[in-house]
Amino acid sequence: MNRTLSGRELEVARFARFSLSSKEIARMLRVCDGTVKKQLHHILPKLHLNSRVDLVRLLPAFQGAQNPREEMPES
Known part of the structure; x- marks a missing residue:
């Protein structure tokens, strides 16, 4: 199994x-x-x-990184 994340998977992980x-x-x-x-x-x-939850623990938010919720467009 390929363990490399695609570009889109990295984007999703970043938000997750x-x-x-x-x-x-x-x-x-x-x-x-x-x-x-x-x-x-x-x-x-x-x-x-x-x-x-494991993903959040593995990829903690970087110091100074802004939560994307603050930039989220209104629906």
């Missing part, structure tokens, strides 16, 4: 580390929330993780 919901991530990336869920489904096994 802020504990954003799939819907919120989908809005930021302008895709369907099902697409985000599918990407997360691929990300977790690649990184040997069991849940999104």
Whole structure:
């Protein structure tokens, strides 16, 4: 199994580390929330993780990084 994340998977992981919901991530990336869920489904096994909580723990927010919720477009 390929352990390298695609560009889109990296984007999803970046937003997921802020504990954003799939819907919120989908809005930021302008895709369907099902697409985000599918990407997360691929990300977790690649990184040997069991849940999104594990992903948040693995990829802590960098100091000074702004939470994307603050930039999220209104729906």
